[in-house]
Amino acid sequence: MPSALTTRLALAALAVGIVGVGFAPVFMRLSELGPNATALYRVAFALPFLLLWLSLERRPARNGPPKEPRRIGRSDWLILALSGVFWSGDLVFWHWSITLTNVANSTFLACSSPIFVIVGARLIFGEQISRGFLAGFALTLIGGAALMGSSLAFGGGDLLGDMFGIVTAFFFGSYLLTIKHLRGNLPTGAIMFWSGVFSLPGLLLAALLTGEGFVAESLFGWSMIIGLALLAHVLGQGLAAYALAHLPASFASVAFLGEPVVAAILGWVILAEALGPLQAAGCVIILAGVWLAQRYGMSQRKRA
Numbered sequence: 027m028p029s030a031l032t033t034r035l036a037l038a039a040l041a042v043g044i045v046g047v048g049f050a051p052v053f054m055r056l057s058e059l060g061p062n063a064t065a066l067y068r069v070a071f072a073l074p075f076l077l078l079w080l081s082l083e084r085r086p087a088r089n090g091p092p093k094e095p096r097r098i099g100r101s102d103w104l105i106l107a108l109s110g111v112f113w114s115g116d117l118v119f120w121h122w123s124i125t126l127t128n129v130a131n132s133t134f135l136a137c138s139s140p141i142f143v144i145v146g147a148r149l150i151f152g153e154q155i156s157r158g159f160l161a162g163f164a165l166t167l168i169g170g171a172a173l174m175g176s177s178l179a180f181g182g183g184d185l186l187g188d189m190f191g192i193v194t195a196f197f198f199g200s201y202l203l204t205i206k207h208l209r210g211n212l213p214t215g216a217i218m219f220w221s222g223v224f225s226l227p228g229l230l231l232a233a234l235l236t237g238e239g240f241v242a243e244s245l246f247g248w249s250m251i252i253g254l255a256l257l258a259h260v261l262g263q264g265l266a267a268y269a270l271a272h273l274p275a276s277f278a279s280v281a282f283l284g285e286p287v288v289a290a291i292l293g294w295v296i297l298a299e300a301l302g303p304l305q306a307a308g309c310v311i312i313l314a315g316v317w318l319a320q321r322y323g324m325s326q327r328k329r330a
Contacts, residue, residue, distance in 0.1 A: 123194055
């Protein structure tokens, strides 16, 4: 069981990581390329920095013995490949969902990923799920509905897009579970680098199938993609992956629902997108739900 200091550091890393990931919608909105091409470059431009992260993990400690490189076993390679597939599936299906239904529906349904993580964490890691934790998750969903506001419209003619939103949630939940499993054996840099490598074929295929261009028109366009790679992927996803070694996967998945709150605030500050009273209340409710999930979720323990 991690120490109190380790847990606090992991919570801080997760919080900073979620803020970093929260910048992703802003960078995506300002990108001059299509969503799939932007996602492809997001991962590709992050890989050199993740490779540096990986190499730093192997450096010997000062005045200490050299570190023994951790070998990646055959089963680890399989799960790393799966994590890459899940990550590319998350991005591709989310973008398809947005094109087939409205953004509010797509985002709200994608936020149902903790359902898949909670079930998987219980079955795979033996995490105990309390009623207080489930109440916190339910509160975040209520807050998410308020944040989306009147834009939510179920029962219309966009059933396929709504279904793709649920598929997005499945892929992201599966991605979190694979990262949680891998962090039991491998360091963060190795996981982020190799999962990124394995996600590239799917992202490239999606960009080619949709006929998106691969060259931004200006330096500003490229800077948005670089910012997405460094801030949202290397910093955001990287710190979240680090934290998963020390926090329950079920709690981390609910904490990720704070990402729309960050995105909404950034959209208000940077893009001048209105944040009305209902949306503001939704942000507060989501944060209250995450706090409740943290209070009860961090008390979860593995089964003997």
